[in-house]
Amino acid sequence: MATPNAAPSERTRVRRLPERARYDAETLAAIVDAAWIAHVAFPLDGGVHSIPTAVWREGDHLYIHGAKASRMLKALTETECCVSLALLDGLVLARSAFHHSMNFRSVVVYGRFELVTEPAHKAAALAAFTDRVSPGRWATLRPMTDKEMGATTVLRLSLAEASAKVRTGGPKDDDEDLAWPTWAGVLPLSLQAGAPQAEPDSAVALPPPLPTSLAPSAG
Amino acid sequence: MATPNAAPSERTRVRRLPERARYDAETLAAIVDAAWIAHVAFPLDGGVHSIPTAVWREGDHLYIHGAKASRMLKALTETECCVSLALLDGLVLARSAFHHSMNFRSVVVYGRFELVTEPAHKAAALAAFTDRVSPGRWATLRPMTDKEMGATTVLRLSLAEASAKVRTGGPKDDDEDLAWPTWAGVLPLSLQAGAPQAEPDSAVALPPPLPTSLAPSAG
Ligand SMILES: Cc1cc2nc3c(=O)[nH]c(=O)nc-3n(C[C@H](O)[C@H](O)[C@H](O)COP(=O)(O)OP(=O)(O)OC[C@H]3O[C@@H](n4cnc5c(N)ncnc54)[C@H](O)[C@@H]3O)c2cc1C
Numbered sequence: 001m002a003t004p005n006a007a008p009s010e011r012t013r014v015r016r017l018p019e020r021a022r023y024d025a026e027t028l029a030a031i032v033d034a035a036w037i038a039h040v041a042f043p044l045d046g047g048v049h050s051i052p053t054a055v056w057r058e059g060d061h062l063y064i065h066g067a068k069a070s071r072m073l074k075a076l077t078e079t080e081c082c083v084s085l086a087l088l089d090g091l092v093l094a095r096s097a098f099h100h101s102m103n104f105r106s107v108v109v110y111g112r113f114e115l116v117t118e119p120a121h122k123a124a125a126l127a128a129f130t131d132r133v134s135p136g137r138w139a140t141l142r143p144m145t146d147k148e149m150g151a152t153t154v155l156r157l158s159l160a161e162a163s164a165k166v167r168t169g170g171p172k173d174d175d176e177d178l179a180w181p182t183w184a185g186v187l188p189l190s191l192q193a194g195a196p197q198a199e200p201d202s203a204v205a206l207p208p209p210l211p212t213s214l215a216p217s218a219g
Numbered sequence: 220m221a222t223p224n225a226a227p228s229e230r231t232r233v234r235r236l237p238e239r240a241r242y243d244a245e246t247l248a249a250i251v252d253a254a255w256i257a258h259v260a261f262p263l264d265g266g267v268h269s270i271p272t273a274v275w276r277e278g279d280h281l282y283i284h285g286a287k288a289s290r291m292l293k294a295l296t297e298t299e300c301c302v303s304l305a306l307l308d309g310l311v312l313a314r315s316a317f318h319h320s321m322n323f324r325s326v327v328v329y330g331r332f333e334l335v336t337e338p339a340h341k342a343a344a345l346a347a348f349t350d351r352v353s354p355g356r357w358a359t360l361r362p363m364t365d366k367e368m369g370a371t372t373v374l375r376l377s378l379a380e381a382s383a384k385v386r387t388g389g390p391k392d393d394d395e396d397l398a399w400p401t402w403a404g405v406l407p408l409s410l411q412a413g414a415p416q417a418e419p420d421s422a423v424a425l426p427p428p429l430p431t432s433l434a435p436s437a438g
Pocket residue numbers: 011012013014015016086087088102103104105106107108162163164165256268270271272273274283284285286289290291292
């Protein structure tokens with residue numbers, strides 16, 4: 001078994017600024033759980049493609065979904081791919097341009113997606129995804145039809161061959177620059193929810209609970 | 220010349236939900252300007268890789284930067300690649316699970332990066348990037364050294380072969396579901412700046428201006 005800070009494979013070993021690398025399942029899971037979007041890179045027709053798509057996690061797999069007819073989803077069952085996702089936590093303002101940076105949490109995963117075909121597993125995955133958008137929501141919805149289930153593909157990718165990279169904290173300025181007369185520090189950034197916008201014909205007026213990964217904003 | 224809603228090439232033509240596609244330079248530029256991070260897909264060593272990286276725009280090119288020694292940046296001067304970026308604008312809550320969605324703005328670009336080597340162009344690009352983090356910041360910083368410039372690679376990619384996809388508005392529910400007793404609408408999401416966190420030894424106390432693409436939050 002890999003020790004917490006050993007890469008699971010040679011190609012996942014972070015070489016640039018390796019002190020920012022993490023390979024443990026807990027860190028990987030926490031970052032995937034905070035992300036809504038992943039970017040999937042796959043080879044097709046002699047070139048590479050990068051497509052943004054919604055993502056969620058169950059256990060040690062990352063899940064995606066879409067149309068049965070989707071080019072991307074069809075391609076992904078037939079080839080190895082690489083998925084990356086990144087959360088931007090802040091802009092890091094240093095005394096020199098060179099030491100400017102960003103605070104972030106990111107994950108890169110290699111592997112091959114597998115089709116989730118078993119009906120109970122597929123329904124549970126879509127229910128978990130829907131409940132991620134708003135806790136308890138699945139139970140309040142018009143039930144899924146067989147036709148909808150048939151039109152939808154769910155895929156999952158093991159997080160076994162993955163790496164995380166995390167930057168936190170203030171700028172790492174050169175010692176001789178510390179007194180330079182400019183502001184130095186971090187401008188924190190985060191994804192925030194605004195006021196819910198109900199459909200004019202929504203049968204229920206009270207907005208549903210926010211996703212647990214989002215803090216409410218005053219905006 | 221391409222008309223505003225014609226794809227610039229066969230591989231950039233959006234096939235799934237093509238009514239959400241845009242190909243005009245103005246839309247592409249506005250989306251890139253709102254993004255901080257792009258994901259770069261490139262082939263190397265027999266596989267594909269997807270790496271998140273900071274992005275900015277000048278004219279009709281998208282720019283990235285990093286270490287001269289970076290594997291990714293070295294690979295990108297020698298191969299075609301695909302870059303995607305996505306902004307999440309909201310969660311779309313429908314009466315059926317099937318019609319849940321996200322509001323987003325995204326861009327996918329194909330092409331080959333070129334090295335920015337001309338010293339004035341390279342310095343101007345890095346200055347523009349730094350001033351994007353905070354307007355006017357470059358002029359307040361300890362000037363860049365030749366050594367720093369030498370250690371840094373700047374690459375740019377033409378936005379000529381690119382597509383955008385944009386979803387806005389509420390859920391598109393089936394007519395027969397409109398009265399279903401659950402809340403329907405949009406939960407808007409946006410990247411927000413929190414209170415600036417100065418370094419304890421920052422020589423200047425007054426925080427610098429926020430990037431123009433970010434609204435201040437009360438958080
Ligand atoms: C928000 C954000 C902004 C960034 N901006 C820049 C930038 O402007 N310039 C820049 O040079 N770099 C930037 N990075 C870092 C970038 O993602 C790469 O780590 C870096 O460019 C080195 O790439 P490489 O392919 O040369 O890395 P290597 O270290 O050679 O990559 C080897 C392996 O390490 C793993 N790995 C590499 N990067 C990551 C990662 N970010 N997360 C998880 N695993 C990873 C992958 O498995 C990869 O195959 C940014 C990262 C994030 C998350």
